[in-house]
Amino acid sequence: MPLLVYVSREKRPSYPHHFKAGALNVLLRVSGVMSNSPYILGLDCDMYSNDPSSARQAMCFHLDPKISPSLAFVQFPQIFRNISENDIYDSKLRSVFWVCWHGMDGLQGPLLSGTCYYLKREALYGKLVQDGTYDPMDLKAVFGGSNEFIKRLQQMKRPYENRGTDCWETSMVLREAEDLASCRYEDSTKWGKEVGFMYFSVVEDYFTSFTLHCKGWASVYLNPPRPQFLGTGTTNLNDLLVQGTRWSSGLIEVGLSRFCPLIYGLSTKISILEALAYAELSLFPLYFIPAWCFGVIPQLCLLHGIPLYPKVLSPYFLVFLFIFLSSTSKQVYEIIWSGHSLHTWVNERRHWMIKSVTCHMYGSMDAIMKKIGLREASFLPTNKVDDDEQTKLYEMGLFDFQAPAMFLIPLVGIVILNMFALVGGVTRALLVGYWEEIVVQTFLSIFILSVSYPIIEGMFLRKDKGSVPPRITVFSAIGVVAVLAFWNIFVSV
Secondary structure, three states: OOOOOOOOOOOOOOOOOOHHHHHHHHHHHHHHHHOOOOEEEEOOOOEEEOOOOHHHHHHHHHOOOOOHHHEEEEEOOOEEOOOOOOOOOOOOOHHHHHHHHHHHHOOOOOOOOOOOEEEEHHHHOHHHHHOOOOOHHHHHHHHOOOHHHHHHHHOOOOOHHHOOHHHOOHHHHHHHHHHHOOOOOOOOOOEOOOEOOOOOOOOHHHHHHHHHHHOOOEEEEOOOOOOOEEEOOOOOHHHHHHHHHHHHHHHHHHHOOOOOOOOOHHHOOOOHHHHHHHHHHHHHHHHHHHHHHHHHHHHHHHHOOOOOOOOOOOOOHHHHHHHHHHHHHHHHHHHHHOOOOHHHHHHHHHHHHHHHHOHHHHHHHHHHHHHOOOOOOOOOOOOOOOOHHHHHHHHOOOOOOOOOHHHHHHHHHHHHHHHHHHHHHHHHHHHHOOHHHHHHHHHHHHHHHHHOHHHHHHHHHOOOOOOOOHHHHHHHHHHHHHHHHHHHHHHHO
């Protein structure tokens, strides 16, 4: 039986297939009866090996007797071959692979990134296998009724060359593989709950690594000078926001559940600092709340001459100035330290604002609706096929605004509101003369508009296919006028 096998699992509408985690568990079971290898390489379909020594480098950690007993996986960074120097969509994920994962590597290790990892098979098999429990009935209650798969579990503690997978007949292997890949196999088992890749959230990589760390496993982040794997990153706005919505929904689903790292994590073997790192990742989509507040409330108050911040000459103004400068300086330092330029800071700040008012908001709302039973879990895969026209715009450094209205209207609406606020606020200040009270609010509008220049360019200066559709600008303007009318009524009352 060859060990290079393509697996297509069975799917039926009446059986939940659990998205990517379900596919990974099928591969875990099928490979268990074919090769039963102790280590697994996980790669997305758009990633490929760029250095054949990656396995040897990972094994330097997996076979180190000092750390091997508790090491679950070695994670490599995701490096994308199609990212331009400008990286207008922040597709490098610099803050993740150059900062967060390095920081977590000093604790219990980074989390699974969904691809580019070497994982120990035993880590996914749970306590029964790790403790050497070989009772077939106990194993079948957890792993299902395949006798041959149970035999492979009982051999996990043997040296690999003595596991006996090469003496099977091809027909027998295929029959077992078909059974293990069937949609009914996981009924009344613990797959996705206690063993294998976890099913609780659509971000199976995050939740699986979180449960592994809670059980006491560790991980390692390995980022050698030569990229070990290369792949394709998102190069258009639509794919970026669809992907961000899925991630946000899955992360919030964990953060607002009984598995919240600040509650569940601290009651397990995970360290408090590792739990805080996981909590920040699971709850960061909630940034959409302050982002919307900063993008709307000061501007509405500016239009009506309502100061929200201290005067420039007030000592309390220094508090706000210190917070802004310190947070900005920290991010700029991290960017320079990781070998990037100030242009990266502009792109990252822009996409933090774009994602906060769109995909983070929609993802958080989706997770909350699933919690209260108004929606079922869904998984929208990221497009892996390049479009020539979109690629051309990307290489020119131009945003492609061919995206659904649900993403574009909030972006355009906030830009239009800040334009109104800046013009109206400055006009009012010139007529009335109260500059000291509105400096911060005026600066905030200028800052938002300057960072949002690609949106303004797409609305007014560009006429190509990737520009903002005129109907989006009109609908957004109507929405802003409606908000201003409501605000006038609210203020007058």
